[in-house]
Amino acid sequence: MREFTLDDLKRILRASGGESDVTSLEGDIADIAFGDLGYDSLAVLELAGRVEDEYAVVVPDAAVQELPTPAAVVDFVNARLREAVSR
Known part of the structure; x- marks a missing residue:
């Protein structure tokens, strides 16, 4: 299984x-809210679309609202990848 x-x-x-004007993506950003990193909801939707393309993990639009941090996205994607392997 490929891990995200x-x-x-x-x-x-x-x-x-790109990197936002607010902050860079260097360092430990796992628990910093996307908004605090300078990414709006459209950027997170774009992220979800690219995750779907690269990892074949569907991230419903409604789920994006519940993924406020990078760590939440990583956990969500890895949980779906594990589910796919166990099928």
């Missing part, structure tokens, strides 16, 4: 919208 990491999330954020 915080580095994967950072790579996707950089590819989809």
Whole structure:
């Protein structure tokens, strides 16, 4: 099983919208809210779309509202990847 990491999330954020003007993606950003990192809900939706494309993990629009931090996204994606393997 391929694991989704915080580095994967950072790579996707950089590819989809670059680093925000508010803060960089360096360091431990796992528990910092996307809004505090300078990413709005549209950027997080773009992230979800790219995760779906690269990892075949569906991230419903409604779920995006419940994924306020990078750590939450990493946990969500890895849980779905584990579910896919156990089927």
